[in-house]
Amino acid sequence: NAGVTQTPKFQVLxxxxxxxxxxxxxxxxxxxxxxxxxxxxxxxxxxxSVGAGITDQGEVPxxxxxxxxxxxxxxxxxxxxxPSQTSVYFCASSYKGAVAKNIQYFGAGTxxxxx
Amino acid sequence: GEDVEQSLFLSVREGDSSVINCTYTDSSSTYLYWYKxxxxxxxxxxxxxxxxxxxxxxxxxxxxxxxxxxxxxxxIADTQTGDSAIYFCAEISSRNSGNTPLVFGKGTxxxxxx
Numbered sequence: 001n002a003g004v005t006q007t008p009k010f011q012v013l014x015x016x017x018x019x020x021x022x023x024x025x026x027x028x029x030x031x032x033x034x035x036x037x038x039x040x041x042x043x044x045x046x047x048x049s050v051g052a053g054i055t056d057q058g059e060v061p062x063x064x065x066x067x068x069x070x071x072x073x074x075x076x077x078x079x080x081x082x083p084s085q086t087s088v089y090f091c092a093s094s095y096k097g098a099v100a101k102n103i104q105y106f107g108a109g110t111x112x113x114x115x
Numbered sequence: 116g117e118d119v120e121q122s123l124f125l126s127v128r129e130g131d132s133s134v135i136n137c138t139y140t141d142s143s144s145t146y147l148y149w150y151k152x153x154x155x156x157x158x159x160x161x162x163x164x165x166x167x168x169x170x171x172x173x174x175x176x177x178x179x180x181x182x183x184x185x186x187x188x189x190x191i192a193d194t195q196t197g198d199s200a201i202y203f204c205a206e207i208s209s210r211n212s213g214n215t216p217l218v219f220g221k222g223t224x225x226x227x228x229x
Contacts, residue, residue: 004157035219040123042221043158043203090157103148104217106157 006107023091119220137204
């Protein structure tokens with residue numbers, strides 16, 4: 001199984017550019033999430049989804065949009081990139097089942113630099 | 116609100132035991148988790164403990180939970196250089212509908228000295 005696949009692995013943007021970070025999972029997980037990881041800040045939740053067609057904001061949603069048109073895909077869009085969005089971005093997914101619903105499976109991350 | 120606190124760094128000698136500590140604020144937490152992040156990779160689940168347990172052991176890993184003090188610890192016996200990584204504590208609260216993803220601590224960077 002591929003698990004959670006994120007593309008691209010690395011990206012450099014100029015301030016003001018837009019782009020989409022892709023995330024796909026092949027485990028039929030209902031829950032998907034986007035986090036950013038910054039030194040000394042740990043993981044901060046950007047947006048999450050509990051199923052196709054349903055999304056909600058996390059701790060740091062400003063500057064990012066998401067959509068969930070299918071169970072498999074959960075793209076993260078940067079509308080107008082800013083240097084403060086330089087970070088490592090992780091996508092994660094999990095089952096909705098009672099015990100395992102919060103055992104999250106993470107992608108390998110996208111390292112984004114905004115100049 | 117929910118908050119998870121961890122010390123940022125821990126250094127141990129190879130073969131010694133490592134103890135990584137975590138405190139949380141939500142007394143209604145039902146499950147508590149330990150994740151491991153190796154360099155350049157995403158997080159992977161190490162182990163988890165249900166809130167009605169005091170201890171869980173899995174090979175070299177021992178998780179201790181003190182609900183009264185809201186304190187969680189991860190002990191790694193016979194620490195190896197391959198254990199060098201960042202370890203994250205995380206919790207889920209029973210108060211929400213279960214839709215909110217995990218709340219993570221900032222992570223403890225474990226360095227193992229050969």
